[in-house]
Amino acid sequence: MIEPKILKGFRDYLPETMIPKKNIMRKLESTFESFGFSPIDTPALEYTEILLGKGSGETDKQIYRFKDHGDRDVSLRFDLTVPLARFVSLHYNELVFPFKRYHIAPVWRGENTQKGRYREFFQCDFDILGSNALTADYEILLLIMAGFESIECENFLININHRKLLNGIIDHFGLLDKSQNILQAIDKIYKIGKDEVVKILMEEEKIDAAGIHGILKTLRLDGDFSKEGIKGDEIFTVLHSIKDIISDEYTVYADELLTIFQYLQDAGNLHKFAYNPAITRGLDYYTGIVFESFITDRMNFGSVCSGGRYDNLTGLYSKNPVAGVGASFGLDRLLALLEDKEQIGKKQTVSELIIFNMNNDFIPLYYKLADQFKNAGIKTEVILDKQKINNQFKYAERKGVTWVVIAADEEFKANTFNLKNIIDGTETKALTVEEIIHTIKG
RNA sequence: GUGGAUGUAGUUCAGUGGUAGAGCGCCAGAUUGUGAUUCUGGUUGUCGUGGGUUCAAACCCCAUCAUUCACCCCA
Numbered sequence: 001m002i003e004p005k006i007l008k009g010f011r012d013y014l015p016e017t018m019i020p021k022k023n024i025m026r027k028l029e030s031t032f033e034s035f036g037f038s039p040i041d042t043p044a045l046e047y048t049e050i051l052l053g054k055g056s057g058e059t060d061k062q063i064y065r066f067k068d069h070g071d072r073d074v075s076l077r078f079d080l081t082v083p084l085a086r087f088v089s090l091h092y093n094e095l096v097f098p099f100k101r102y103h104i105a106p107v108w109r110g111e112n113t114q115k116g117r118y119r120e121f122f123q124c125d126f127d128i129l130g131s132n133a134l135t136a137d138y139e140i141l142l143l144i145m146a147g148f149e150s151i152e153c154e155n156f157l158i159n160i161n162h163r164k165l166l167n168g169i170i171d172h173f174g175l176l177d178k179s180q181n182i183l184q185a186i187d188k189i190y191k192i193g194k195d196e197v198v199k200i201l202m203e204e205e206k207i208d209a210a211g212i213h214g215i216l217k218t219l220r221l222d223g224d225f226s227k228e229g230i231k232g233d234e235i236f237t238v239l240h241s242i243k244d245i246i247s248d249e250y251t252v253y254a255d256e257l258l259t260i261f262q263y264l265q266d267a268g269n270l271h272k273f274a275y276n277p278a279i280t281r282g283l284d285y286y287t288g289i290v291f292e293s294f295i296t297d298r299m300n301f302g303s304v305c306s307g308g309r310y311d312n313l314t315g316l317y318s319k320n321p322v323a324g325v326g327a328s329f330g331l332d333r334l335l336a337l338l339e340d341k342e343q344i345g346k347k348q349t350v351s352e353l354i355i356f357n358m359n360n361d362f363i364p365l366y367y368k369l370a371d372q373f374k375n376a377g378i379k380t381e382v383i384l385d386k387q388k389i390n391n392q393f394k395y396a397e398r399k400g401v402t403w404v405v406i407a408a409d410e411e412f413k414a415n416t417f418n419l420k421n422i423i424d425g426t427e428t429k430a431l432t433v434e435e436i437i438h439t440i441k442g
Numbered sequence: 443g444u445g446g447a448u449g450u451a452g453u454u455c456a457g458u459g460g461u462a463g464a465g466c467g468c469c470a471g472a473u474u475g476u477g478a479u480u481c482u483g484g485u486u487g488u489c490g491u492g493g494g495u496u497c498a499a500a501c502c503c504c505a506u507c508a509u510u511c512a513c514c515c516c517a
Binding site for chain 1 (some may be wrong): 443444473474475476477478491507508509510511512514515516517
């Protein structure tokens with residue numbers, strides 16, 4: 001016998017997990033479409049040169065790469081953004097810009113596993129391509145918010161920052177050539193603390209203490225600060241104070257953030273957002289506004305939806321430059337989180353109603369009866385074979401179905417049926433089909 | 443990729459070298475058109491896998507696989 005094992009970091013989905021996963025996917029899809037975003041798909045495998053084009057050393061190490069049967073050097077996609085760049089470059093003339101698309105699909109990374117972190121996982125990307133308008137950034141933020149609300153995930157907080165504004169601050173202290181290292185260190189401040197960040201930058205990067213402290217003070221990361229960033233009216237105070245000190249070429253970026261936050265305030269949504277000066281994002285293709293979202297009672301769980309603006313996504317594949325802004329929900333991470341919070345049930349089936357089989361002679365009648373419930377939008381199944389009524393109840397109970405209909409000779413003659421709720425044990429006899437539908441639909 | 447922890451019945455776990463255990467679940471009967479309470483009886487194991495030490499290994503040693511935590515990085 002062959003042992004039925006599966007690879008590290010890869011998973012089977014049982015109905016009890018797949019049902020909530022599909023529910024989340026459906027809700028996100030309908031949210032994306034309500035904003036007029038269209039679905040696309042791309043192949044799982046691409047030429048390695050396409051995927052590694054913009055890769056850093058990290059993606060090189062994590063990518064699943066091999067030779068196919070035609071000796072082509074191919075790789076599994078590790079995100080949906082790089083394939084999107086290839087897609088937009090290839091179909092540039094067929095697309096209408098601004099191009100709004102969403103893409104829900106698996107990606108693969110050969111890294112070490114952890115809870116909510118796998119080698120095969122689904123991403124839910126949504127981007128607006130070919131627009132430099134700030135409104136595009138605003139719309140993506142609204143869509144993140146709508147996405148969280150659609151899946152009834154409360155307590156989310158969307159942290160926003162701006163890479164170019166950070167660079168303006170770093171430039172003000174004359175450290176622009178060390179920008180990369182400074183951003184990387186600041187990104188870790190919540191995890192390792194302010195003192196450790198200062199130590200790293202002083203000892204490893206040989207940056208003078210005055211510059212470091214100046215940057216941290218400007219970003220309000222020198223004294224007491226919250227992991228949840230800066231909220232409410234203070235956002236405007238802080239951004240204005242930053243705007244006052246940076247040189248003119250950077251003030252436009254402060255204005256971009258100010259405008260976005262003003263929009264959010266005017267719409268009454270500011271409480272779901274924060275200006276977080278320590279969010280910098282590792283991926284180097286981001287060039288403008290960046291964001292990460294957290295669940296506030298699980299701050300240590302990591303980001304569940306993040307993204308940002310990029311100036312030239314297609315630069316490597318096309319001479320038509322395409323700017324864009326987008327974000328991505330980590331579907332499996334979201335699912336792990338909801339599972340953890342026990343917000344998802346243990347249902348083994350999508351059925352809402354089971355028709356008991358009292359005698360196989362009635363099978364055509366059972367299915368005819370089931371059709372009436374299905375037409376009313378009730379997911380209905382019929383027990384396939386006559387068996388002890390105990391077992392039929394157990395089947396319904398284990399699958400997590402609430403309603404059962406019991407019918408045989410008498411009932412079919414009278415054309416009324418017995419409906420039982422197996423959660424509370426109540427049974428109502430002699431109901432018409434319409435009455436049953438009405439009762440189930442509440 | 444680096445470092446730590448864990449892996450025993452369907453499940454949760456006990457078992458520190460001498461015959462593999464408990465609770466829950468599951469199956470059968472008391473109940474052939476009404477289960478989830480109770481009662482009676484029963485069932486379940488390559489002790490993750492492969493090697494080694496030993497008269498003897500679930501237990502000690504080595505390797506390997508998986509899970510998990512931290513780092514790195516990220517969703």
